[in-house]
Amino acid sequence: MADNKNKGMFASILGLPNDDPKKTIIVAFLLCLVCSVLVSTSAVMFKPLQVANKQADIKKNILAVTGLLNESSDVNTLFEQFEVKIIDLETGEYSDIDPDTYDQKKAADDPAQSIQLSQQQDIANIARRAKFAKVYLLKDGNNLKQVVLPVHGYGLWSTLYGFVSIESDFNTIGGLQFYSHAETPGLGGEVDNPKWRKQWQGKKAFNDSGELKIEVIRGHVDFQVAGAEHQVDGLSGATLTSRGVSNLVNFWLGNDGFGPYLKKMSEAEK
Ligand SMILES: Cc1cc2nc3c(=O)[nH]c(=O)nc-3n(C[C@H](O)[C@H](O)[C@H](O)COP(=O)(O)O)c2cc1C
Numbered sequence: 001m002a003d004n005k006n007k008g009m010f011a012s013i014l015g016l017p018n019d020d021p022k023k024t025i026i027v028a029f030l031l032c033l034v035c036s037v038l039v040s041t042s043a044v045m046f047k048p049l050q051v052a053n054k055q056a057d058i059k060k061n062i063l064a065v066t067g068l069l070n071e072s073s074d075v076n077t078l079f080e081q082f083e084v085k086i087i088d089l090e091t092g093e094y095s096d097i098d099p100d101t102y103d104q105k106k107a108a109d110d111p112a113q114s115i116q117l118s119q120q121q122d123i124a125n126i127a128r129r130a131k132f133a134k135v136y137l138l139k140d141g142n143n144l145k146q147v148v149l150p151v152h153g154y155g156l157w158s159t160l161y162g163f164v165s166i167e168s169d170f171n172t173i174g175g176l177q178f179y180s181h182a183e184t185p186g187l188g189g190e191v192d193n194p195k196w197r198k199q200w201q202g203k204k205a206f207n208d209s210g211e212l213k214i215e216v217i218r219g220h221v222d223f224q225v226a227g228a229e230h231q232v233d234g235l236s237g238a239t240l241t242s243r244g245v246s247n248l249v250n251f252w253l254g255n256d257g258f259g260p261y262l263k264k265m266s267e268a269e270k
Helices: 002-014 021-065 075-079 104-109 188-192 194-198 239-253 259-269
Strands: 082-088 093-095 114-116 128-130 132-140 143-154 159-167 173-180
Touching: 002 021, 021 075, 021 159, 021 173, 104 114, 104 128, 104 132, 143 239, 159 239, 173 194, 188 194, 188 239
Parallel strands: none
Antiparallel strands: 082 093, 082 132, 114 128, 132 143, 143 159, 159 173
């Protein structure tokens, strides 16, 4: 009975002339309803896939920064070579927080899980820093080969998120790789240029006295000049992004970032 009534209602609406305002409004409303149901259903359905893709992308970038990314091998299998740990940035000690559930980006936004940086400390322009950070240890048996550190900081238009890998002397840089930024392609976006990224390999973060010296300079590195082992060429036409990268690397390798951890680890190695 009710079904017949609905059918009758639909038939009477469809039977209206196409230029009838009542028909236009009802058809537009139904179309919006169907589309919103489709959009929300697909957003919910694809959420796990999006999360998995994001995680796979992070793993790919960690493999790339350590030179292990290889198109013919499975990312998850390659990533098994890494041990993921959480460290207390202030003390440089390992913590027992579960790395699988720890979200450093969320923690940085939570006043209870982060610290507010003073203007003097905040050279990377990030305002707050999570108290705990993930580190990715690349090991060969019991021997540590490289440690990958997540870094982020402001360039010109955006916050750049990436990884720096450090060799087992806790001084030599293995690589730098960004997985997210919105700098201008061809200018600041050249941070992704493999030629420019390659320059980071083998650079020394600290001098013999343990001072942090790494920097992106303006122009080209003069290899005849003392200190060239701490310098990387600036990106032409992108001085502000270059300065941002220099600052973020200095922040994260410095005392307010992974400095205490790197110091502790290099002393333990001696
Ligand atoms: C459309 C547009 C996009 C730009 N994008 C960037 C950028 O991504 N990174 C950057 O450092 N400078 C960028 N610049 C240039 C800066 O505004 C600034 O001029 C430059 O950083 C100065 O560096 P230079 O001394 O190497 O030219 C852009 C400029 C324009 C007009």
